Amino acid sequence: MQVPLLDLNAHYAPLMEQIKLKLNEVFLTHQYILGPHVRAFELMIQDYLDVNHSVGCASGTDALVLALKALDIGRGDEVITTPFTFFATASSIVRAGAKPVFVDIKADTFNIDPQKIEEAITPKTRAVMPVHLFGQPAEMDLIMDIARRHNLAVIEDNAQGIGSLYEGKKAGTIGDIGTLSFFPSKNLGCMGDGGMCLTNNEDLANKLKQLRVHGENPKYYHKWIGLNSRLDSIQAAVLAVKLPYLEGWSEKRRENAKYYYANMQNVEEIKLPYIVPEAQTIYNQFTIIAEKRDELKDHLSNAGIGYAIYYPLPLHLQECFAYLEGNEGDCPNAEMLAEKVISLPIYPELKPAQLDYVIENIKEFYRN
Ligand SMILES: *Cc1c(COP(=O)(O)O)cnc(C)c1O
Numbered sequence: 001m002q003v004p005l006l007d008l009n010a011h012y013a014p015l016m017e018q019i020k021l022k023l024n025e026v027f028l029t030h031q032y033i034l035g036p037h038v039r040a041f042e043l044m045i046q047d048y049l050d051v052n053h054s055v056g057c058a059s060g061t062d063a064l065v066l067a068l069k070a071l072d073i074g075r076g077d078e079v080i081t082t083p084f085t086f087f088a089t090a091s092s093i094v095r096a097g098a099k100p101v102f103v104d105i106k107a108d109t110f111n112i113d114p115q116k117i118e119e120a121i122t123p124k125t126r127a128v129m130p131v132h133l134f135g136q137p138a139e140m141d142l143i144m145d146i147a148r149r150h151n152l153a154v155i156e157d158n159a160q161g162i163g164s165l166y167e168g169k170k171a172g173t174i175g176d177i178g179t180l181s182f183f184p185s186k187n188l189g190c191m192g193d194g195g196m197c198l199t200n201n202e203d204l205a206n207k208l209k210q211l212r213v214h215g216e217n218p219k220y221y222h223k224w225i226g227l228n229s230r231l232d233s234i235q236a237a238v239l240a241v242k243l244p245y246l247e248g249w250s251e252k253r254r255e256n257a258k259y260y261y262a263n264m265q266n267v268e269e270i271k272l273p274y275i276v277p278e279a280q281t282i283y284n285q286f287t288i289i290a291e292k293r294d295e296l297k298d299h300l301s302n303a304g305i306g307y308a309i310y311y312p313l314p315l316h317l318q319e320c321f322a323y324l325e326g327n328e329g330d331c332p333n334a335e336m337l338a339e340k341v342i343s344l345p346i347y348p349e350l351k352p353a354q355l356d357y358v359i360e361n362i363k364e365f366y367r368n
Pocket residue numbers: 059060061062085086088089131157159160180181182183193194195
């Protein structure tokens with residue numbers, strides 16, 4: 001048996017006819033940059049996430065850069081974020097001209113530790129950028145409270161958390177700006193790159209819309225130096241077909257997770273994901289903490305089971321950030337987890353026999 005980490009064949013098979021019909025609509029209009037299909041999808045997202053404004057752009061990475069620029073964050077400014085995330089969270093801060101300041105995560109949730117944010121605030125701090133890692137929202141009540149008390153903006157990197165909830169509120173709509181990624185492996189993926197900014201603030205929304213077209217308003221008059229970063233009409237059309245299914249897919253992921261919990265709770269060498277009571281996760285990844293992680297990797301590979309290590313090296317120790325003078329020991333939880341985490345297949349199209357096969361192989365590994 002083979003169990004890939006993600007099965008886009010199985011994912012797209014029932015959707016391809018609908019997608020082709022929708023793409024034909026785009027080809028008939030030849031409106032490839034912004035236009036009606038992008039707007040239609042933006043309105044669908046606003047409805048789904050209960051947010052007043054959405055601005056489609058070229059990627060989740062660009063969405064973060066646009067968010068920082070819209071908030072006027074750049075040279076001389078500091079942004080507090082997590083070292084245990086995809087690279088783009090921190091690189092976007094540097095792209096905007098500011099300095100990332102890394103604060104350790106909690107060892108059980110993998111998300112930024114609100115308690116440690118306050119210690120990292122300096123007169124230069126302008127924003128906090130929490131990441132809703134693996135689909136579980138960061139502790140937004142505490143983060144918003146700290147941010148309000150210190151007059152900081154909050155940018156939610158929600159690339160992995162679309163549709164997840166914190167205290168009943170949709171992740172990505174709680175801070176000043178939230179971002180989405182439609183990279184193919186996210187829960188709502190397109191057929192290429194795509195991203196989006198979310199906000200309830202009309203002024204920020206207007207600025208984001210200008211920034212994605214070179215900061216122009218009116219045409220050929222530039223108030224800011226923006227980006228060329230639009231959500232492609234073709235991608236918007238694909239996403240409009242897929243969005244109505246997203247809740248069902250997330251529910252399937254939660255059911256798969258429940259099955260893992262029911263059948264692996266008693267494996268002492270692993271720790272299953274901890275979800276705080278305030279959160280409902282969408283399980284973009286099902287990431288466990290495993291003893292003998294690297295041997296487990298080999299065992300799974302030999303059994304034809306897909307996995308991934310998110311993430312093998314925390315960002316404060318990356319070569320490109322050496323100038324920030326991060327050291328080993330700065331973020332002990334992130335460093336410890338980088339050596340122990342492994343993400344297992346959780347995608348909605350998994351079959352019961354495949355889940356059983358993954359569970360059996362993990363149990364077998366630790367029996368020996
Ligand atoms: C995927 C991802 C991004 C970047 O999104 P792209 O669309 O690939 O540019 C940013 N942050 C996190 C946490 C991500 O997982």
